[in-house]
Amino acid sequence: xxxxxxxxxxxxxxxxxxxxxxxxxxxxxxxxxxxxxxxxxxxxxxxxxxxxxxxxxxxxxxxxxxxxxxxxxxxxxxxxxxxxxxxxxxxxxxxxxxxxxxxxxxxxxxxxxxxxxxxxxxxxxxxxxxxxxxxxxxxxxxxxxxxxxxxxxxxxxxxxxxxxxxxxxxxxxxxxxxxxxxxxxxxxxxxxxxxxxxxxxxxxxxxxxxxxxxxxxxxxxxxxxxxxxxxxxxxxxxxxxxxxxxxxxxxxxxxxxxxxxxxxxxxxxxxxxxxxxxxxxxxxxxxxxxxxxxxxxxxxxxxxxx
Amino acid sequence: xxxxxxxxxxxxxxxxxxxxxxxxxxxxxxxxxxxxxxxxxxxxxxxxxxxxxxxxxxxxxxxxxxxxxxxxxxxxxxxxxxxxxxxxxxxxxxxxxxxxxxxxxxxxxxxxxxxxxxxxxxxxxxxxxxxxxxxxxxxxxxxxxxxxxxxxxxxxxxxxxxxxxxxxxxxxxxxxxxxxxxxxxxxxxxxxxxxxxxxxxxxxxxxxxxxxxxxxxxxxxxxxxxxxxxxxxxxxxxxxxxxxxxxxxxxxxxxxxxxxxxxxxxxxxxxxxxxxxxxxxxxxxxxxxxxxxxxxxxxxxxxxxxxxxxxxxxxxxxxxxxxxxxxxxxxxxxxxxxxxxxxxxxxxxxxxxxxxxxxxxxxxxxxxxxxxxxxxxxxxxxxxxxxxxxxxxxxxxxxxxxxxxxxxxxxxxxxxxxxxxxxxxxxxxxxxxxxxxxxxxxxxxxxxxxxxxxxxxxxxxxxxxxxxxxxxxxxxxxxxxxxxxxxxxxxxxxxxxxxxxxxxxxxxxxxxxxxxxxxxxxxxxxxxxxxxxxxxxxxxxxxx
Numbered sequence: 108x109x110x111x112x113x114x115x116x117x118x119x120x121x122x123x124x125x126x127x128x129x130x131x132x133x134x135x136x137x138x139x140x141x142x143x144x145x146x147x148x149x150x151x152x153x154x155x156x157x158x159x160x161x162x163x164x165x166x167x168x169x170x171x172x173x174x175x176x177x178x179x180x181x182x183x184x185x186x187x188x189x190x191x192x193x194x195x196x197x198x199x200x201x202x203x204x205x206x207x208x209x210x211x212x213x214x215x216x217x218x219x220x221x222x223x224x225x226x227x228x229x230x231x232x233x234x235x236x237x238x239x240x241x242x243x244x245x246x247x248x249x250x251x252x253x254x255x256x257x258x259x260x261x262x263x264x265x266x267x268x269x270x271x272x273x274x275x276x277x278x279x280x281x282x283x284x285x286x287x288x289x290x291x292x293x294x295x296x297x298x299x300x301x302x303x304x305x306x307x308x309x310x311x312x313x314x315x316x317x318x319x320x321x322x323x324x325x326x327x328x329x330x331x332x333x334x335x336x337x338x339x340x341x342x343x344x345x346x347x348x349x350x351x352x353x354x355x356x357x358x359x360x361x362x363x364x365x366x367x368x369x370x371x372x373x374x375x376x377x378x379x380x381x382x383x384x385x386x387x388x389x390x391x392x393x394x395x396x397x398x399x400x401x402x403x404x405x406x407x408x409x410x411x412x413x
Numbered sequence: 414x415x416x417x418x419x420x421x422x423x424x425x426x427x428x429x430x431x432x433x434x435x436x437x438x439x440x441x442x443x444x445x446x447x448x449x450x451x452x453x454x455x456x457x458x459x460x461x462x463x464x465x466x467x468x469x470x471x472x473x474x475x476x477x478x479x480x481x482x483x484x485x486x487x488x489x490x491x492x493x494x495x496x497x498x499x500x501x502x503x504x505x506x507x508x509x510x511x512x513x514x515x516x517x518x519x520x521x522x523x524x525x526x527x528x529x530x531x532x533x534x535x536x537x538x539x540x541x542x543x544x545x546x547x548x549x550x551x552x553x554x555x556x557x558x559x560x561x562x563x564x565x566x567x568x569x570x571x572x573x574x575x576x577x578x579x580x581x582x583x584x585x586x587x588x589x590x591x592x593x594x595x596x597x598x599x600x601x602x603x604x605x606x607x608x609x610x611x612x613x614x615x616x617x618x619x620x621x622x623x624x625x626x627x628x629x630x631x632x633x634x635x636x637x638x639x640x641x642x643x644x645x646x647x648x649x650x651x652x653x654x655x656x657x658x659x660x661x662x663x664x665x666x667x668x669x670x671x672x673x674x675x676x677x678x679x680x681x682x683x684x685x686x687x688x689x690x691x692x693x694x695x696x697x698x699x700x701x702x703x704x705x706x707x708x709x710x711x712x713x714x715x716x717x718x719x720x721x722x723x724x725x726x727x728x729x730x731x732x733x734x735x736x737x738x739x740x741x742x743x744x745x746x747x748x749x750x751x752x753x754x755x756x757x758x759x760x761x762x763x764x765x766x767x768x769x770x771x772x773x774x775x776x777x778x779x780x781x782x783x784x785x786x787x788x789x790x791x792x793x794x795x796x797x798x799x800x801x802x803x804x805x806x807x808x809x810x811x812x813x814x815x816x817x818x819x820x821x822x823x824x825x826x827x828x829x830x831x832x833x834x835x836x837x838x839x840x841x842x843x844x845x846x847x848x849x850x851x852x853x854x855x856x857x858x859x860x861x862x863x864x865x866x867x868x869x870x871x872x873x874x875x876x877x878x879x880x881x882x883x884x885x886x887x888x889x890x891x892x893x894x895x896x897x898x899x900x901x902x903x904x905x906x907x908x909x910x911x912x913x914x915x916x917x918x919x920x921x922x923x924x925x926x927x928x929x930x931x932x933x934x935x936x937x938x939x940x941x942x943x944x945x946x947x948x949x950x951x952x953x954x955x956x957x
Contacts, residue, residue, distance in 0.1 A: 139838060
């Protein structure tokens, strides 16, 4: 098992190298001069532009820039942000805690809500409970995050005044977590429902009932456990997505976070920040995948990794 | 909306209204004395909802009018240029131009200290200007504001002479800019380095830097030693406000909701559609700045068909009913603009208001003369080609769609393409557009150099702003003349000629003055627009 995990993690290295190299090339090949983008249409003179190009090392040829980037990245040094002049590690470190908070809270809301709705719908198919749960799931999947956010802000922030709109601390995390988790709620609920319905027809469920187990045990030990596989896969993907950040949630609720940071950095071609963030999110996906494999082994004793 | 509504929301009306309220509404008719100060709280925190994130707080580096909102509360410049267009003493008590117009000598205040205790003196002025010129600093705005800067001479500890290589008419205006050419603490820069200083700035202003959490807020606290406010504030000593928080809230509706909820006291860039509601709402008010500089304007490419034909450019300009289009998009919050600089900019020539006013008959006549005949679907054609104008928009797509509908009436097909900044830069450098849009906040009319000087025509690899790609020795001569004319009357005359010239040649079609609609809780009093009508100065403000 541990050997398997180790091997999986080793594979992450070439994945990361390819990902960052691709990102470097794409970023540099698409048109747009970082200096002009940074000045965002402000009337700066040619002198300002030349000074900035020299300061940011953009007047060197592309291969030289790549070698410089790669050598430093190997030592964990991603350079300084073009926009702020701060070390990239510091820029990200400032934003990451908020992202992890949001990912954690959104994950709890999403997985908790998704499982609850999915199980309820799966156990009572074609009832009012099912219809209500699936309606909520549909809303979660199809309504854009910013629209849900605006409605929640209006209702709970403005009209009822229960939670702050742009404050800090746990109360200010509630609405963002709901918005961030809503997509996961919808996705998971539908998946859990259909896999429970699939499982319910299986022979072992009939056997479990036949031997006189109470319904609760049938559901929890037999039905749910087997219905969980697709759910774990989906949860793993969502975990990667969550760590990658929620641009919309961060922007609408004026929160810190690496999602909005990534988007701004791409738009202004802040190469050092983009490189480091891509490395980070790629690593998060790899990590989430390994985690999914491990969890498979835990819930299904038949799965063994050699 | 009715005409009455429009009048009520005219920005000049607002500004006048606010000023009048500040003057007459105050208990001492504007003379804020100790008694008046006691009436408002001295422990209040003022929270400003800001629409854009910050990258630096170093005045020498910034070029962002958003960062300026924080910077100008903490820093000060040599002179204070008020919105009345007059200069007042600030860190400098007196100033004198040399006879050749190439130097200005400043007598500095002797009682000013930076927040870190460093004494403000001639050395600090020289240090600030000299370091701005250092390419390693990477100055984005201040270096251009110093113009043809040569050197600064320390004559004695409190007398300083700034020298330029040629007469520099914008010198006083630029040196009065409180967010680009404000004076920094040399001790702090030396101690923290440039990057460190940008994140922990030290100035002489009424508020001291406390904290900056990127993407969240900048916090400042009252400078209790402050005692050198310029006279237009009608106040002396420390501010009535204890703390200032600049809260970054990029999303417009969230920012307005935060104001409604009372989580912020002031909301910048209120969306035009919300202005009326906030104005009429209980406990809230609006003030709308009529921003100086270049209005939102269309620059028309003179080098690409079909806008290479002067008649087509002029027809385009006659075809658009500006008051109507601007009303449709801004609900009365923005005013139409008729000249290349806005009415609140020094040197504005009112004659522009009579040029290219809406005249569709004239537009049609010009197009007929140019050989563009009405074809199928009402779009004009010439030699089998339709009259298509390619418009690249980045700043205000909604406005340009309204313009699209307007010019269709005279038979022009306006192809509005929404572009990213990177895409726009490419098209501008390669001349692949007929019309592009610009707008800048600026206080000195020398801003006209940027879109009109022939040396600023963009080229592959060189992103510049003469997007009409028009170079003429005559225009260059007038621009250079205005840049060096120290005498305001003579300069205004040259500027009037420039404004007339660029319109008549169809280089630029001004559309509307940029509004800065600011919503605030009515408990907040005496907010004051800084020069340029974009940022708000907090020093004189108070909270009931």
